[in-house]
Every structure is written in C-alpha cells, then in structure tokens.
Amino acid sequence: MPPRKKARLTDKTASSDKTDNGKTASVAGKEEKAATSVGKNKEGSKSAGSAEYSHWLMKSEPESRFENGIDVKFGIEDLKGLPDQTSCWDGVRNYQARNFMRQMKEGQLAFFYHSNCKEPGIAGIIKIVKEAYVDHTQFDKKDVHFDATSKADNPKWSMVDVQYQRMMKRFLPLSELKKYHLQHCTSGGPLKDMALFTRARLSVQPLSSEEFDFILSLEDKEPL
DNA sequence: GCCAACGTTGGC
DNA sequence: GCCAACGTTGGC
Numbered sequence: 517m518p519p520r521k522k523a524r525l526t527d528k529t530a531s532s533d534k535t536d537n538g539k540t541a542s543v544a545g546k547e548e549k550a551a552t553s554v555g556k557n558k559e560g561s562k563s564a565g566s567a568e569y570s571h572w573l574m575k576s577e578p579e580s581r582f583e584n585g586i587d588v589k590f591g592i593e594d595l596k597g598l599p600d601q602t603s604c605w606d607g608v609r610n611y612q613a614r615n616f617m618r619q620m621k622e623g624q625l626a627f628f629y630h631s632n633c634k635e636p637g638i639a640g641i642i643k644i645v646k647e648a649y650v651d652h653t654q655f656d657k658k659d660v661h662f663d664a665t666s667k668a669d670n671p672k673w674s675m676v677d678v679q680y681q682r683m684m685k686r687f688l689p690l691s692e693l694k695k696y697h698l699q700h701c702t703s704g705g706p707l708k709d710m711a712l713f714t715r716a717r718l719s720v721q722p723l724s725s726e727e728f729d730f731i732l733s734l735e736d737k738e739p740l
Numbered sequence: 741g742c743c744a745a746c747g748t749t750g751g752c
Numbered sequence: 753g754c755c756a757a758c759g760t761t762g763g764c
Contacts (some may be wrong), residue, residue: 611747636762717746741764
C-alpha cells in the first residue's frame with residue numbers, strides 16, 4: 517500500500533530528523549514496544565535496545581489503483597525510471613512499519629515486493645540511501661496519506677529514501693515463497709518465521725540474514 | 741469483488 | 753484497560 521511517489525528527494529528540511537525521532541518516540545511508545553518485541557527473536561537481540569536487523573522487505577503496488585482520485589501505483593519499474601533511480605518511501609501509516617523504517621541504516625538492502633496485483637511477489641532489490649526523516653506528505657491536505665492528527669512540531673510519520681539496485685534474476689512469486697514457508701514450518705528451514713506470512717499486512721518488515729540469503733538463493737533455482 | 745486478518749478507535 | 757465496531761490490507 518505505501519507509497520505514491522514523485523521523485524522528491526532530500527530537502528534541507530530533513531535536518532530536523534533526529535529531534536523528530538526522539539520526540540515522537542515517546543508519543544508512539546506503545547507501538548514501539550510492540551514492534552521491537554516483534555523484531556526480537558532473530559539476529560543480534562544482544563543489547564537491551566532494539567533488535568538489529570539489516571535486511572528488509574518493502575511492499576508497494578505495481579498496478580494502478582485510485583485512492584481519492586489519486587493513482588497509488590508504484591512498482592519497481594517506476595522506481596527504476598526516476599532520476600538517480602531513487603525515491604522517498606512516503607505514505608507509510610502504520611506504527612510498526614514506521615518503526616522498522618526508523619531502524620534502517622544507510623546502505624542496507626531490501627526486497628521490493630509487489631502487492632495487491634496479478635502476481636504478488638519479490639521483484640527486485642533496493643538499497644536504503646537515506647535514513648528516516650519526516651514524511652512531508654502527512655501535512656499535505658491534497659495527499660492521499662494526509663494525516664490531520666499529525667502536528668508540524670511533532671510529526672508522526674517518517675520515511676526513508678531508497679535506490680533501485682537490480683531486478684531479481686527471476687521474479688519470486690508469493691506462491692513459491694509460501695510453499696517454502698509451509699515446508700520450512702515442518703522441516704525447520706529458514707523461511708518458517710518469515711514476516712510476510714507471520715505478520716499479515718505489515719508493509720515494511722525485517723528479514724534475518726538467513727531469510728534474505730535463502731531467498732536470494734532461489735534466484736538460481738527452478739521455480740518450485 | 742469477496743472476505744479473513746488484524747490494527748485502530750472510542751465508549752464504558 | 754477492555755473490547756466491540758470499524759477500517760484497511762492484500763491474497764484469492
């Protein structure tokens with residue numbers, strides 16, 4: 517569901533980010549707890565703070581769909597076609613998804629997932645090129661994702677910038693990932709806890725390195 | 741277009 | 753703080 521984009525990048529207003537994160541953290545305290553406990557189990561839950569993930573999956577809709585007369589279509593081909601093949605990932609309006617975006621670090625990789633379409637699945641790989649900053653669309657009355665409850669002095673929503681890296685060598689359909697997931701639920705394989713299946717509707721989700729690597733390995737296999 | 745899953749809201 | 757009603761996501 518997330519973004520509908522217009523290649524709008526890095527503005528100077530982004531300098532207020534850190535303070536924003538600090539302030540809103542207390543506002544959204546409950547949700548943060550939920551999200552961190554969710555993201556706890558896998559890699560590096562060593563430090564008392566948040567679990568450290570370094571790989572992600574981000575959903576977007578590659579087919580036209582109109583929300584208040586605005587087309588929310590944004591597939592990987594759209595990202596690829598933008599200047600510098602880079603875009604902000606605006607429009608996320610779910611606290612868990614937002615909190616995961618706030619954990620993202622520059623240089624980390626994410627799968628670009630096509631949702632709500634003929635063939636849902638993983639289409640390619642993107643890279644986080646700018647860490648979380650204020651999502652300006654929450655203040656824009658014309659925007660599909662305008663949020664009247666968010667105040668300029670304490671913004672609720674964040675976004676990151678992502679850059680196209682490459683297409684998958686072959687498209688990895690949801691149906692195939694699901695087969696592995698089910699298989700792994702009995703066999704104990706790497707996809708048994710994959711958020712795509714255990715956390716319905718979450719549009720930005722973490723992957724363990726094992727999950728990420730396993731999915732990458734599917735590129736060179738025959739479709740299941 | 742249906743509807744299951746699940747997050748959010750608001751009354752109490 | 754509980755929980756029913758409601759809204760959204762997203763596969764099918």
